[in-house]
Amino acid sequence: MKYFPLVWASIMRKPTRAILTLLSVMLAFTLFGLTIGMNATFAKVKEDARDDRMFVFARFGSAVPIALERQIESMPGVERVASSSVIGGYIQDPKNRTFVVMMDENIPKVFPEYPITPQQWQLIHNDRQGVLVSQMQAERWHLKVGDTVVIVSPAVKKLDGSNSWTFKVAAVTPDMAIFGQGYMFGNYDYMDKARVLSDQGKTGQFRVKVREASKTPEITEQIINRYANSSTPLDSITEKVAFDVSTGTGMDIASVDRDVALAGMFMVLFLTANGLAQAVRERFAEFATLKTIGFSDNGVIALVFAEAALPCVLGAGLGIGLAAVISNVMPHFLPPGQGLPIPTMTVMVFVWAFLSAALVAFMSAGLPALRLKQMDIATALSGR
Amino acid sequence: MSAAISLRNVVKHYRRGKESVEVLHGLSLEIPAGQFVSLMGPSGSGKTTILNLVGGLDHANSGEVIVGGEHLESLSGGQLTKWRGGHVGFIFQFYNLMPMLSAAGNVELPLLLTNLSKAERQRRVDIALEIVNLKDRASHKPGEMSGGQQQRVGIARAIVADPPLLLCDEPTGDLDRATADEILSLLQQLNRQHKKTILMVTHDPKAADHASRQLEMDKGQLIERATVSA
Numbered sequence: 001m002k003y004f005p006l007v008w009a010s011i012m013r014k015p016t017r018a019i020l021t022l023l024s025v026m027l028a029f030t031l032f033g034l035t036i037g038m039n040a041t042f043a044k045v046k047e048d049a050r051d052d053r054m055f056v057f058a059r060f061g062s063a064v065p066i067a068l069e070r071q072i073e074s075m076p077g078v079e080r081v082a083s084s085s086v087i088g089g090y091i092q093d094p095k096n097r098t099f100v101v102m103m104d105e106n107i108p109k110v111f112p113e114y115p116i117t118p119q120q121w122q123l124i125h126n127d128r129q130g131v132l133v134s135q136m137q138a139e140r141w142h143l144k145v146g147d148t149v150v151i152v153s154p155a156v157k158k159l160d161g162s163n164s165w166t167f168k169v170a171a172v173t174p175d176m177a178i179f180g181q182g183y184m185f186g187n188y189d190y191m192d193k194a195r196v197l198s199d200q201g202k203t204g205q206f207r208v209k210v211r212e213a214s215k216t217p218e219i220t221e222q223i224i225n226r227y228a229n230s231s232t233p234l235d236s237i238t239e240k241v242a243f244d245v246s247t248g249t250g251m252d253i254a255s256v257d258r259d260v261a262l263a264g265m266f267m268v269l270f271l272t273a274n275g276l277a278q279a280v281r282e283r284f285a286e287f288a289t290l291k292t293i294g295f296s297d298n299g300v301i302a303l304v305f306a307e308a309a310l311p312c313v314l315g316a317g318l319g320i321g322l323a324a325v326i327s328n329v330m331p332h333f334l335p336p337g338q339g340l341p342i343p344t345m346t347v348m349v350f351v352w353a354f355l356s357a358a359l360v361a362f363m364s365a366g367l368p369a370l371r372l373k374q375m376d377i378a379t380a381l382s383g384r
Numbered sequence: 385m386s387a388a389i390s391l392r393n394v395v396k397h398y399r400r401g402k403e404s405v406e407v408l409h410g411l412s413l414e415i416p417a418g419q420f421v422s423l424m425g426p427s428g429s430g431k432t433t434i435l436n437l438v439g440g441l442d443h444a445n446s447g448e449v450i451v452g453g454e455h456l457e458s459l460s461g462g463q464l465t466k467w468r469g470g471h472v473g474f475i476f477q478f479y480n481l482m483p484m485l486s487a488a489g490n491v492e493l494p495l496l497l498t499n500l501s502k503a504e505r506q507r508r509v510d511i512a513l514e515i516v517n518l519k520d521r522a523s524h525k526p527g528e529m530s531g532g533q534q535q536r537v538g539i540a541r542a543i544v545a546d547p548p549l550l551l552c553d554e555p556t557g558d559l560d561r562a563t564a565d566e567i568l569s570l571l572q573q574l575n576r577q578h579k580k581t582i583l584m585v586t587h588d589p590k591a592a593d594h595a596s597r598q599l600e601m602d603k604g605q606l607i608e609r610a611t612v613s614a
Contacts, residue, residue, distance in 0.1 A: 002496055009484035289480040292441060293494045293541070294469020296462060378436045381476070 029319025037343025089153030130170035136182030288380035316357035394447035425601030473542030532563035
């Protein structure tokens with residue numbers, strides 16, 4: 001600690017340069033935090049996705065006859081089928097976009113991991129207009145149990161000609177990583193009975209749970225083949241594949257994400273290494289003086305390393321902190337229902353950030369340290 | 385009186401490009417403890433080379449350099465660094481202060497290498513600044529002080545760890561006459577009252593007159609000019 005004033009004074013010798021360096025490091029680590037946090041989200045979603053569940057949906061068009069639910073459920077190896085449709089729209093103002101997933105009574109059996117109690121599920125089955133609102137959505141729209149919320153859905157018309165869907169908040173439930181901006185769950189029956197006749201009896205998709213995960217590809221194939229020549233050909237994809245960002249998109253998003261983080265780190269490395277090299281060059285005679293009065297090679301190198309580490313670690317801390325704040329407020333500014341992932345600031349994101357900061361500091365200090373170690377004090381003092 | 389500095393048959397040469405230039409040709413010198421010695425001579429005559437050898441900043445190509453009983457040629461780089469910290473105080477022509485540290489911060493630097501407590505370091509810094517009559521400027525940065533004041537900070541830094549030997553490389557070379565006299569008087573005071581052995585390189589005959597012994601370098605050889613008994 002006794003050397004801290006010396007290190008701090010050296011850094012603040014050129015305050016503008018120090019502050020700009022700190023800001024650059026901070027912004028680079030904000031980017032780093034958000035990208036690595038995004039990867040953490042992808043990893044979490046992938047980890048949570050199950051390979052004994054699959055999506056089944058219409059190959060062409062957007063609706064599937066609800067009658068197929070029972071047919072699929074009767075297929076060998078299928079344990080349970082649930083259906084869900086979405087009422088997408090807005091609350092009061094078109095810019096207040098939101099959505100309600102309308103679910104049938106099988107959903108709790110297909111998704112037992114949802115943090116919703118049987119009593120809460122029962123609430124929306126007892127009251128068809130009931131809706132389960134996640135914490136995030138409740139905060140966003142200032143909703144509490146018993147409140148009425150009206151969603152205007154231009155795409156989902158009602159029998160009475162309107163497109164205003166009225167819901168009553170039945171419970172506020174915990175958020176889930178898979179719904180980055182929160183969720184609202186309603187009763188499919190309410191939607192089906194209230195919409196225009198031509199749309200009744202149809203659903204958006206089925207979620208199929210199979211008895212053995214190893215049979216999932218086989219059952220997927222069977223479903224596709226069974227309905228290939230029907231009026232509604234179906235397609236199917238396992239949850240594991242659907243939620244793996246490295247598949248199905250034509251590129252490995254997680255690795256692109258990592259590359260962006262690495263590019264940010266390289267930028268910081270270049271910046272701090274250049275700044276530090278310049279600072280050491282400018283103060284070569286001062287370092288020679290320190291060595292003259294008894295500072296060892298390692299002591300002087302430690303000072304240079306500390307000069308590099310302080311802005312890196314401080315910038316990393318501030319940057320990751322900013323990334324955490326952005327991650328927290330981001331869901332409030334993004335439209336829900338778009339499947340936009342939100343970075344997750346796990347402990348590992350912080351650990352990676354601080355390890356990267358230390359590595360950047362170490363690498364930045366490398367060349368100046370070598371130069372100081374090879375310094376000929378007499379020559380440096382003479383200014384030659 | 386025992387020798388504080390003893391140079392025996394010291395040879396030093398430098399490489400300048402492909403050429404090897406011999407600066408010291410078997411030079412010998414004895415400086416007893418407590419002596420204030422000035423060393424004059426034309427540029428390139430080897431004055432600073434002697435200072436660097438005595439201060440352990442450079443190695444002789446041959447011969448012996450013994451300072452305070454220590455054979456410097458036998459010490460490694462790390463050992464020399466440690467030895468310098470405890471045995472030698474350096475005073476430079478251009479002060480070589482850290483511009484971002486206060487006078488007190490600059491003076492404290494050699495003490496950071498010790499295990500002294502913060503309070504003890506502060507006490508010693510106060511004493512050193514008192515000796516150079518700069519206690520009231522302790523919180524000022526070098527840029528806020530005159531050349532003479534900066535040099536006094538440099539002297540305080542050189543004496544704060546209480547080394548027996550002070551090596552001064554043209555300590556008044558950047559100062560006006562009056563200020564230079566003040567600095568030289570201060571060095572005399574350190575020599576007489578605090579018993580510091582001082583080796584001072586200078587171009588200025590008037591500065592050399594403040595020393596108790598005057599030496600002159602000429603073509604790598606030493607010539608005794610005058611010795612005044614203390």
